[in-house]
Every structure is written in C-alpha cells, then in structure tokens.
Amino acid sequence: MYTTYDVFDDVVNLRNLVDRFFTEAPAVRRNVEYPYVNLRENNDEVVITALLPGVGVDSLNIQLIDNSLVLEGEKKSDVQDKPYIRKERVFGRFQKAVRLPYRVDGDKIEAGLKDGILTIRLAKAEEARPKKIEIR
Amino acid sequence: MANEVKKMKRDAYNCEECVIVPPADIYETAEEFVIRADMPGTRRENLDITLEKNQLDIYGRLDEELMNEENLKYGEYRVHNYHRTFVVGDGIDREKINATLENGVLTLTLPKSEKLKPRKIEIKAEA
Numbered sequence: 001m002y003t004t005y006d007v008f009d010d011v012v013n014l015r016n017l018v019d020r021f022f023t024e025a026p027a028v029r030r031n032v033e034y035p036y037v038n039l040r041e042n043n044d045e046v047v048i049t050a051l052l053p054g055v056g057v058d059s060l061n062i063q064l065i066d067n068s069l070v071l072e073g074e075k076k077s078d079v080q081d082k083p084y085i086r087k088e089r090v091f092g093r094f095q096k097a098v099r100l101p102y103r104v105d106g107d108k109i110e111a112g113l114k115d116g117i118l119t120i121r122l123a124k125a126e127e128a129r130p131k132k133i134e135i136r
Numbered sequence: 137m138a139n140e141v142k143k144m145k146r147d148a149y150n151c152e153e154c155v156i157v158p159p160a161d162i163y164e165t166a167e168e169f170v171i172r173a174d175m176p177g178t179r180r181e182n183l184d185i186t187l188e189k190n191q192l193d194i195y196g197r198l199d200e201e202l203m204n205e206e207n208l209k210y211g212e213y214r215v216h217n218y219h220r221t222f223v224v225g226d227g228i229d230r231e232k233i234n235a236t237l238e239n240g241v242l243t244l245t246l247p248k249s250e251k252l253k254p255r256k257i258e259i260k261a262e263a
Contacts, residue, residue: 022144023154025216027174036213040206051213053174053240078172078241079161088159089174101209116176116240117202 034094046122053116068097102128155219169246175218176240177202192222227252
C-alpha cells in the first residue's frame with residue numbers, strides 16, 4: 001500500500017495530541033492508596049463505593065472494625081506469563097481502612113459487586129441519626 | 137503559565153467531552169495479541185469497539201447514575217466515559233477479533249493473520 005506524505009497530517013496530529021492532553025485524564029492516581037473509594041451520605045445511610053475491576057467476590061474480604069471499614073483482598077494477575085508489549089495495570093494484595101464519619105449499625109450492611117464497582121451500604125446507628133428536640 | 141496548564145489538566149476530570157484513559161496490558165502469544173483494560177462500571181451494551189483502517193477505538197459510556205456526585209462527602213476517584221485508541225498493524229486477522237467484558241475488565245483478542253504465524257519450514261532432501 002502506498003501513502004503519500006502530507007505535511008498537514010503532521011500538523012493535525014500535533015493538534016490532536018495537544019487537545020488530548022486537556023481532555024484525557026488518567027485513571028490511575030499514584031498518590032492515593034488502592035483501591036480508590038468514594039463516600040456518600042444519604043439521609044440514614046452511608047454509601048461507600050470502590051473501584052475494583054477484575055477482583056472476584058471470593059478474593060474480597062470486608063470487615064467492620066470499630067469505626068472503620070476494612071477492605072482487604074487480592075487482585076490476581078490475569079496476564080499470563082507471556083512476553084508483554086505494554087504493562088500498565090497493577091496486581092497484588094491490598095488492604096485499606098476507611099474511617100466512617102458516623103457510627104453504623106453492624107447488622108445492616110449490604111455489599112454488592114457489579115461491573116468492577118463495589119458498593120457498600122451502611123445504615124447509621126440509632127444514636128447517630130438526627131433527633132428532634134421538643135421545646136417545652 | 138505552568139500553573140494554568142496544571143489547572144486545565146485538572147479540569148480534564150470534569151468536563152462534558154472528557155474521557156478517562158483506562159490502563160491496559162498488551163501481551164503476545166504465538167497465535168494472538170491480547171489487550172486487557174480496566175474499565176470499572178462499563179456494561180457490555182455501553183461499550184463500542186471499532187476498527188477503522190489501522191486504528192482500534194475502545195469507547196465505553198457510563199451510566200449517569202455512576203457519575204452522580206450528589207451528597208459526596210469524601211472522594212478519591214471520578215468516573216467518566218472511557219476512551220482509548222490503539223494502532224494495530226497489518227498482521228491481524230480482522231474478522232476474528234473477539235471481545236469479552238468481565239468484572240469491569242475488557243479482554244480483546246486479536247488473532248494474528250495466517251501469514252504471520254510461526255511455521256516450520258520443511259527442508260527438502262536433495263534429489
């Protein structure tokens with residue numbers, strides 16, 4: 001196949017390169033401990049989500065210790081021992097404690113893993129819920 | 137100037153047409169190339185993979201619900217649509233490219249075309 005050299009191709013490529021620098025964000029943040037978590041608060045519950053692509057339910061262990069939620073597990077390598085061309089993903093064991101802003105009810109915790117995102121719903125403990133104070 | 141560029145780069149996490157570049161591994165076996173990319177939150181029906189000329193585009197759209205940051209108290213990550221482009225060579229059998237998505241990990245297998253596969257060369261005996 002023959003292609004003719006066009007100097008404008010290089011100019012357009014350079015422009016695309018600069019555009020991409022400002023619209024593409026990396027997924028990996030090196031200064032944050034793995035896995036990355038977000039914590040949201042709804043009325044009576046605290047919702048924690050964590051990005052765990054490629055981690056199976058059986059290699060994940062979630063514990064509530066005192067006032068922290070501990071995520072522990074292993075992301076097993078799915079790249080066979082073959083010559084690689086590019087290696088950007090990380091594998092290995094991880095353990096991370098997330099400090100909860102409220103006391104939670106240990107019996108009412110739901111966790112689900114879907115499409116590589118872990119969602120844990122924790123109900124606030126009775127004493128952490130807002131109380132209305134009567135004025136006499 | 138440097139600070140302005142840094143700020144614009146930070147904004148790349150938070151704009152309409154912005155995308156996240158998923159980390160990917162590529163390895164090679166005798167029969168095929170395999171690309172694995174971490175794309176948490178992507179569902180099968182929201183994933184577009186196109187091969188045009190020699191450019192392989194992977195585009196994963198995310199549900200609005202996942203990008204919702206209402207009531208966020210503490211955040212370490214932002215999810216957004218994923219986009220990544222690879223340039224593939226001529227030695228790929230384009231008809232047999234296969235993709236699977238499991239637990240947020242995309243696996244793309246690109247079989248090498250027949251003429252690139254290793255083959256044993258028979259040595260003919262001298263007549």
